[in-house]
Amino acid sequence: MDNFALSDLPAMIKFIKSKTGNKKMSFFGHSQGTTIFFMLEMHDPTFAEESIDHFVSLGTVNNLVHTTLKPIILVGKMYNIFRGINILGSIYFSNFQRELLANFCKIFPGICGKICDIAASTEPTGKTDYKNLYNLLYYFPGGISTMNILHWGQIHKMKNLVYYNPNFHKEKTAKEYNTDNLKKWKIKSLIARTDGDTFSSYQDVTDFYNNVEDKSVLKMLDIDKYGHLDCLTAKTAPEEIFMPAIEFLKE
Secondary structure (H helix, E strand, O other): OHHHHHHHHHHHHHHHHHHHOOOOEEEEEEOHHHHHHHHHHHHOHHHHHHHEEEEEEEOOOOOOOOOOOHHHHHHHHOHHHHHHOOOOOEEOOOHHHHHHHHHHHHHOHHHHHHHHHHHHEOOOOOOEOHHHHHHHOOOOOOOEEHHHHHHHHHHHHHOOOEOOOOOHHHHOOOOEOOOHHHHOOOOEEEEEEOOOEOOOOHHHHHHHHHHOOOHHHEEEEEOOOOOOOHHHHEOOHHHHHHHHHHHHHHO
16 A cells, blocks of 8 residues: 555656646545545645645545454454465456456345445445446456555554555564644545444544544544445435535535
């Protein structure tokens, strides 16, 4: 994730600036997309603040202190085992596998919906728009490097956003991102918060809000019982999430 936050994201922002001539832009993130923005802000707040005027955060993951997502907890507890079997380099879906998965969910939408609920929700939400889920599976989930999975394991064990440490298995520690920069948060932001997400903890997001000194720049979007994927697939997402986000971006 350090590569995403400190190399890829700044390169994308600079490219957009060069093509549009605009000094600032809006950033709309979900899940790890929000995490890498928090990392950028903590690493280089000047660049982030000079480049971004509005930040919209869905499935907000600013920390993993209170997460209940079982795969992340498992990686944290069995870090050395996961590191030991780190032989694939990456996990991804081929086009053929995606087509099989999408068509399976087209035939058995209820099963796929329940799998999504189990994976990403504290309890079944019943919000999934199965037609959208079917279309989404041609593109999502994307691939992930096994090193990225190990990085999440380090974050969970350290209870803070940290730079990836390839020697974590020996040193049992990793350098933390500068949390003091979050206290001085200046970017106008809409931060989604829900009690139904196993990955994005309501308490972790609340801790971020409480930590920011100038709360006038923050607007919390409280959405009731949304799972981690519901903002992408829920029938109610346009009304309860996307319209408020669009109105916020107009401000």
